[in-house]
Amino acid sequence: MGKILEVENVHSYYGHIHALKGISLYVEEGEIVSLIGSNGAGKSTTLRTISGLLHPRHGTIKLDGRDITHLEPHLVVAAGVGHVPEGRGIFPKLTVRENLEMGAFTINDPAKNAERMEQVFALFPRLKERIDQYGGTLSGGEQQMLAIGRGLMQHPRILMLDEPSMGLAPVLVELIFDIIQKLNKEGVTILLVEQNAQMALSIAHRGYVLQTGNIVLTDTADKLRQNEMVQKTYLGIE
């Protein structure tokens, strides 16, 4: 199994704010990798840097060995990186169907897209009931389903999810995490950002711990869960 994504010594800035101070991480094919950390640690910034919304000042990002560091976001997507952003990013005045169509924007094969839309509906039957409804009128949980479904439409090499559990009731969090695991079993590689470290580490193979722009710890998910610092800071275990 090869490395799909390799991030090496990446530094990102917002104006003068040094948000990522030399991040290195990798994701292998078929893995679920979790990135955990507290508010403002730089988790979203890491994903935004990978998908080209933010260009790093130093460092390199490679997808399947190809340098994508300086590509514009639409080209990073075309190269195979799916990014379900923080806050879901549903287009409020596009219907559910149109939102999903936008997810498949780079693919010009109507038959394939129709098939994928059916796959998404199989995963989230609720979306099919709401197909002609505006995205903005969906509930938070439905919007999260739509965001994930939309991310799947382009069949990315790697799907990056930014806090898919945010603002959801516990039952829905369970459902979303079950689906993430199911997708992974079907072969989708996943980079998962979560504040809910308990859940994130319970389904991941490996994890990284981010603190104020630095990766301070990395290990298998099981070992991280045993780690004293992780237990204290992120799992609320004294």
Next chain:
Amino acid sequence: MKQLTSNPFYKFVLFPIGQILAFILGAGITLSVLVILLAYIFRGSVTNLDLVERTLVILPKVLIDGITIGFVYATIALGYTMVYGVLEFINFSHSEIFMVGGVVGVELLRYLEAQGALASMNQYVVIALAILLGMFIAGSLAVTVERVAYKPLRNAPRLVPLISAIGMSFFLQDAVRLILGLTTGEFNVILPKFGTFDEFQTFNVPGVAAPVQLQNKTILLIGVTIVMLVGLNYLVNGTKIGKAIRAVAQDRPTASLMGINVNFIISITFLIGGALGGAAGVLFALKVTRLDPFVGFFPGLKAFTAAVLGGIGNLTGALLGGLVLGLLESFGASYLGVFTQGAFGAEYKDIFAFAILIAILIFRPSGLLGQTVGQKA
């Protein structure tokens, strides 16, 4: 009902045409009833001819004039509103894009005339060529202006691109003046006479005493704009590019995460807006028969007013705003004189447009239909 609304013929042909008709009928009937009521109330104070009768005699012409100029405003307003929807930026040089479209169209006709080809060609082919060339040049120019004068300022404070747009406006006016001066030695461009566009068609409308007269070019103008509006509705709601335009208008970073090339979509938006403006310019030239480099100012400002009136960023709003403003202006221009016995006349019509702009900004800044950026047309 559900089946009907998802039928493409309904969605992309019947619905937009029905919408246009509803707007015209709504605004036209409201204003007509209003002036007839006013005439009825004030009829005693007028001595010679009956005021109600005078009001009714000119009513068909007032309606037709209002609808005609309303379509011109609506078509220009769409350019303002599309760009605003995508960039939240008011492209003040759009009035000059409109002017360039008109000048290019008329220059093509003058060229054909100079070649001796104008008289022998089919008049519809001639006007189609003029409109298409005007659209092409105006659209390309709009894209170029965006690349040169707005794109480098995209992350600057909001006032900066606005000033750049105003500067671009002056630049385009003077550039056209210079080019016209160098090539023809004359800043005015006058439409050559050709075909039967100046002739009138007479219709007998049941219930109306005098036959209604419609000039051929008015019919052409209305017909062409309706075709363009229906086409735009299909483009924005029925095609992948159109959905991408709406997605970019709603959430630019997320749109880029869908694999949409945002800069390309912004260019396309300027291309469509510019092309519509250019077509409006040619149709306007056909109507007024005489242009100069500064002719874009008033129609441009009024179309902007129309866009604000309907709710800037809202495509349906631009259509409604244009038609309402055109009708208001036409009613104001004609009836102010009738009711004040000539004390105020048509020369006050521009004041209507700007009084409306100010009133809207004060009382309903989101416009008649609200500011629904990126919404379906």
